[in-house]
Amino acid sequence: MGCAGSRDVRPPTGQQDGRISKASFQPLVMTVDNGRVVGKIIDENVGDSDKLEKTTTSKSSKAEEKKVRITRQKYLVTKSRNKVLSWHAIVEMKRKSKRVVKRIRKRSRRPRKHEEPPSGPRVDPASIVVLLGDSPEKETVLQDGDSPLLGIPKKQLVPDLGVFKDLDEYALKTPESEEGSIEKTVDYLLRRAGTDLEKARAVWRWMTARIEYDVPAFLSGSYPDMTAEAVFTRRSAVCTGYSTLYKKMCSLAGLRCEEIWGKSKGVAYRVGRKFQQEYDHTWNAVEIDGRWYLLDCTWGAGVVDLQRNTFTFNYQEDRFLTDPDMMILDHLPLEDKWQLLDETKTLDQFESEVHLTPAFYACGLHPSDLSVQDGVLETQNGEIVLKVNLPKTVELSWEMTEEDDTTPIKTSVLYEIIGSTGHFRVIPAKTGSFKFWLSCKTEKGDWEMVCEYLVNCSAVKEDFAGFPDNDGHLWGPGLELQRGGVVKVSHTEAILQTEDGEVTVELEPRDVLDFSCELCKDGEEDMVKGCMLHEVVKGTARFRLAPPQSGFYVLKIYASGSTQQDFHPFIEYIIDCKESLEDDDVFPDNDGGVWGPGVALREKRVTSVSHTEAVVDTKDGECTVTVELPKCSNAAGQLFSVDDAENDIKGAVLTDIVDGKTTFRVVPPARASGKFTLSLFTVSDGCDWDPICDYVINCEEGKDDVELFPDKDGCAWGPGLALEERTILQTTQPRALVCTIDGEVTIGIKTPEDTDFAAQLFKAGDADNELKGSILFETVDDQECFKVIPPEQGYYALNIFTVSENLDWQLLCDYVIYCDEPRESSVDEDGQPYGPGKAIQDGILKDASHKGAVLKTEQGEVQISLEFSEATNFTTELFNLYDKDTEITGHVFNQIIDGKAQIQIFPPEAGTYVLKLWTTTADWESEEVCSYLVQCDQPRENFRPFPKTHGYLWGPGLHLANGKLSDASHIPGVVVAKAGEARITIETESPFNSCVIQNVEEECLPPQHHFLETVGKTIRIGARLPAEGYYALSIWEEDTDDKIYYLLRCDEAPGDCSSFPLVHMWPRDYELHEPRDGNLPTKQTIRFRVTCPSAEGLWVMLPSGDRKDFTKDSKGSWEADVYTGVPGGLTLWSKTDENLPEQVLLVYQVV
Known part of the structure; x- marks a missing residue:
């Protein structure tokens, strides 16, 4: 493999015997995957043609296993992926025992990558040994006779360390009963370890957990026996003991293992220094499936602390099967071959280069x-x-x-x-x-x-006092810039220089982050107060710093993301302040939190603001900040001084909501200058205060004279919130602060619900004493109007309430009233609402001809028209303004015409009157609708009071409106009786069969003064009045209280008023055509004509006792010419059914 190895890597001598025959070199480039031969040529008969077979192992069938082949193979052998080392040709193969040994002639040079090998025979005295596996499960591997074959990288050999979990637990839990000897321990470990890798692992894991490093021996230099048996018994060792015992146990497990002697950069290593000893450390190489791997049991077991002279078991996985390029960082073997590297490292390189770790x-x-x-x-x-x-x-x-x-x-x-x-x-x-x-x-x-x-x-830098301490970590924004956590930053360097005592850092994060910051003096842990301001403007975090003294400071910026609850260190800067502002309170302190509306805008807790930056300068001693919330809600603003951050300055902030925007008017105390904190909050119905943001108010010069606003804990004044919530529909004063004109101000409010109101007025600073007699409440033009007349100059609080039926008061809104020039109040403390406005607002009335509260008569009368939301009966009461206990009757005429209430008022004399309007139900329950003030300069002359109706309206208007009548001959309730007689006709399906006429003294006229008959749906009433004046004609259904009143006005009555016949019974659909006078002359023939559909017979009984029968004509009318004869009673009779008795219908008088 071209790798250095130990001296004892060749097979035993007995396996190298045999004759070396020569063979021609017939090259073929083979592919090798990380040391595994994946292509080979097999020729069962030497000299025959080559056959190519692709395989990843040398596995053969059982049949092939039984016979010995003479195989000629050509290999392209690589140490690592894609690197060619040499070509080899097999020159001999001989089977010895269970291992086949082949000698291969080796070429003397290395070809370039992918170079085609030369053709023709080659003879090279150098050779390598090819070891074929001794079983079908073993791989065929190549091994140079003088070089160990490198194992594949650990991550490829063991992609997942989890495969060792069960084996490791087994080894770690080896019972003491199985640890009596090395052999017994190995035997126990092999019960779960079958492969070479598992054997090496089991022994390794047992050793790194059982053998403790002998620190005293290392420090003293006096080492006990380090043989395998001694170390096993003592359970402690230095590196030689570890390596010796591991080799011994591997040998017993059937693994080839070598001890490697060399130099290491361990705990006693001093970087940059020369090694004084030939070697100072030992470790191991183990062969797994024919390949060699490096490991260090000593370093894998734990760590040595030379300061405390202790050893701690601390398992190090990376020291097992360590890749050679990692092992060489701190392990240099004496023999280069055990570096297992293509290019070996020299001792000079190992000593002089920077010490790198895995x-x-x-x-x-x-x-x-x-x-x-x-x-x-x-x-x-x-x-x-x-x-x-x-x-x-x-x-x-x-x-x-x-x-x-x-x-x-x-x-x-x-x-x-x-x-x-x-x-x-x-x-x-x-x-x-x-x-x-x-x-x-x-x-x-x-x-x-x-x-x-x-x-x-060799020389110290002049005038350098050292950098601030941050435990060796990073300064500046570099890491966040590199990772993309910060998109843009104003200062990329770590050290910032102040200019004119200040410096501003800006950074724009990629993701949405919240920030906090601390400014600390170098060498001090406490945060410097009042010298920094952190704000967010258009997504950019800004940190303004003004150190109080010269020197180094540390700016610590912390961040918190959407998935994090706590702040974590983000960026740290060093602030080099050459010259300070010498002001300890440049900014108010908020413990490094954010100022301004930036975060609230980003989180959409605020839609828009008037000031996007945190610092707001006053003008003429005051300033105004406006914010728009996503959903209009109650808000509060509080002002704090730098010296007292716990107690807000009462009356310094006026909060107002107009058109969905909340305005905070800030007026610092008189002649106050400097920095103030303006804290803004939203206030829930449960009085929970949620912060919006904080501003810094910079007041360079305060006002000379400041009047404090009424205090409301900073919460919103005015109708703004009520307008947004629609508890107020509209108002004449949308702003919270209202100034008087000529000493008074009127505030009109329109609400959607039917409710009563109350109002209170307080002087600013005195919320315990209500001011009486300063408010007049009236309803005008659909609005509740509160006229306020403050008694003196200054600020006032006007509180307006709704009052429920249970007399519960609930605050509707409140105003701040400012009066610069007061005037004397003329408002009655017991003032009450007048006019129809509230009734219209409540939906009782649709409209009114007079929406004002005051009615003025003309020529002694005034007439108003009201339109109710639905047809309803109503009554009125008239009182003198100064005598509300005595009702004035007969001076108000109420009727309904075309669905509208018409009220005519005739005050009895000059003066001011109160007219109250009520609605009444069928059960005579009444509810007040509205009130008017009636001013009469001159009453009407010769006015005659109207008869009483006892709560009923005049005329048929109500019945026409509610559908009980379909038509009427006289819709206005006044009927003029010409020559003392009036005729009224109504169309209805209701049986209005009763009638009475009363004079103004409520005396009933005899029944002969009216005649009522019903034909189909038509009811006809005739009335004959005995004298001039007003009469009340009422008709109703029998056994009901449903009445219709007419006012009969008789301006001229005949001297001999003739009445109608007296009715005993007059059934429906009966008609009296003639005679209709109730008095008949004697001894005269009178024509009688009557329509009686149900009668079978009709006749009259004369005063003389005679009977005169009627005849029925073709039109269904009964007729007869009757001679009256002597004076007396003449009666009209009818017979309707043979089973019913005869009945008297009418009674006439013959005179």
């Missing part, structure tokens, strides 16, 4: 990535820079000590990444030699050393 390659580094590959670094002018080309996944740290000391040196190295290169700037604090090594963070989070240097410093 972890160096494991983390993806290569020696060419180091700017200096020598193990010794010489400073120039007191410093040296080591550069390392870094893959994105590599995370390095450094450590440094004096060569002969273990005390860490933490301030002599600056590590930063620029581009993809790590820069280690080493500046020792004194002359001398120093150990300097780099470590890499593993996937498990552990740190393993990857390389080690010796730094020689």
Whole structure:
């Protein structure tokens, strides 16, 4: 294989006997996969034609196993993939015992890759031995007589270490009863180990767990017996004991194993120094399936701590079957062949080069990535820079000590990444030699050393006091830039210089991150307060720093992603402050948290803001900040001084919501200057305060005189939130702060629900004492109007409430009222709402002819029109403003015309009156609708009061509106009786069969003054009035309270008012055509004509006792000419059914 090996690798001498015959070289290039022959030529008869057979092993059938073949094979043998070493020709094969030995003539030169081998016979005295497997399961392998055949890489031999799990547990749990001797232990281990690999593994795992390193012997240099038996018995050893015992146990297991003597870079190794001994360490090589692998039981068992002089079992998997290019990093065998490398390393190279560990390659580094590959670094002018080309996944740290000391040196190295290169700037604090090594963070989070240097410093750098300490980790943003965690950064270098005492760092992360920061003085752990401001502007994190003193500072930036709960270190900078601002409170302190609305905007907790940057400057001693929340909600703003971050300044912030945007008006205290903190919050219904963001308010000069706003813990004033939530539909004052004009201000509010209202007024700073007599509440134009007349100059709080039926008060909104010039109040403390506005708002009324609260009469009367949402009965009450206990009756006329309520008011005398309007149900339950103030300058002359209706309306309007009547001859409720007589007709299916007429004194007229008859759906009522004046005609259904009232006005009555006949019974559909007068003259013939559809007979009984029968004509009318005769009663009779008695219908008087 072209690899160096131990001296004892040839087969026994007995296997090399035999005659060496010559054979011509017939070349063929074969392919080999990592040392496995995959093509071979088999010729059973020497000299016959070649036959090509492709195979991955030398397995043969049982039949082939029984006979001995004489085989001529030509091989292309490679040490590793795709590298040609030599061609070989078989010259002899002879079977000895169970192993076939072949001598092969070897060419003296190496062809180029894929070069076709030369043709023709070749004879070379050098030869190699080909060992064919002794069973079909064994592979056919090639082995140079003087070189061990390299095993395949460990990751290919064992892709998954999990295959060793059961075997390892078996070996580790070897009972003491099976450990009486080496032979017994090996026998026990082989019970679970069948293959060469399993045997080597079982022995290795047992040894690395049972044999302890003999630290006292190593330190004293006095070693006990290191034979295999002694080590096995004592269970402790140094490296020779480990290697001897492992070789012994492998031998018993049937494995070929060699001890390798050489030099190592172990715990006592001093980088850059020459090895003084010929060898200082031993390890092993074991043959597995014909290939050789390296391992170190000593280093695999654990670690030695020379400071504590202890050994700790700490299993190291990478020391088992270690790949040669990894083993050579710290193991140099005395015999080059055991390097198992194509190009062997010399002792000078091993001593002078930088000390690399397997972890160096494991983390993806290569020696060419180091700017200096020598193990010794010489400073120039007191410093040296080591550069390392870094893959994105590599995370390095450094450590440094004096060569002969273990005390860490933490301030002599600056590590930063620029581009993809790590820069280690080493500046020792004194002359001398120093150990300097780099470590890499593993996937498990552990740190393993990857390389080690010796730094020689001959001169100290002047005026250098050392870098800040960060435990050997990275400074600057280089790693995040390299990995793409940061897209853009203002400062790529690790050290920042202040200008005019300040410096600003900006960085734009790739992903959404939250940041926190700390600024610490070099050498101090406590964070410097009031000297940094962190904000996020348009996705860029900005850190403004103003160190209080000159010197080095450390800026520590922490980050937290969407999947992380805690902040982790992100980037660290060194701040070099040459000249400070000499101000300890440049910014308010918030423990490194973020200022400004940037995060809230990013998280969409805020839609837009007036100020995207964290610092807001005041103008004329005040400023305004506006934010728009995704969903309008209650918000609060609090102002804090730098000196007191616990207690907010009461009355310094006025919060207002207008058009969905929340405005915070900030007015710092009088003559106050400096920095303030403005903290903004959203406030839930449960009074939970969730932060929005914090601003820094920079007030260079405060106002001379400041009046504090009313205090509300910073929460929002005004109707804005109620408007957004639609508890208020509209208002005349959308802003929270309202200033008076001429000493008063009116606020109109329209709400969607039927509710009562209440309002309270308080002076700013005195929320315990309500001011009485300063609010007039009325409803105008669909709005509840609150007229506020503050008693004196200053700020006031106006609280407006809704009042439920249970008299529960709930805050609707509140205003801040500012009065600059007060005036005397003329508002009655017991003021109440007037006008129809609230009823319209509540949906009781649709419209009103007079939406104002005050009605003024003209010529002694005023008429209003109201439209109810649905047909309803209503009543009114009229009172004198100063006598609300005595109702004035007969001066209000209520009716419904065309679905609208018409109310006519005739005040009895000049003055102010209150008119109250009520709705009434069928059960006579009433509910107040609205009130009016009626102002009368002059009453109407000769006004006659109306009769009472006792809660009923005049006219048929309500019945027409609710469908009980389909038509009426007189829709207005006033009917004028001409010559004392009036006729009224209504169309209905309801049986309105009762009627009465009353005068204004509520005296009923005799029944002969009205006549009611119903024909089909038509009801006709005749009325004959005895004198001038007002009369109330009411008709109703019998046994019900459903009445229709008409006002009969008789301006002129006849001197001899004739009445109607007295009705005893007048069935439906009966019609009296003639005579309709109830008084008949004596001794005259009177024509009677009556329609009685159900009658079988009709007649009259005369005062004389005679009977006069009627005849029925072709039209169904009953007729008769009746001679009246003598005075007396004349009765009209009918017979409707033979089973029913005769009935009197009408009674006339013959006079």
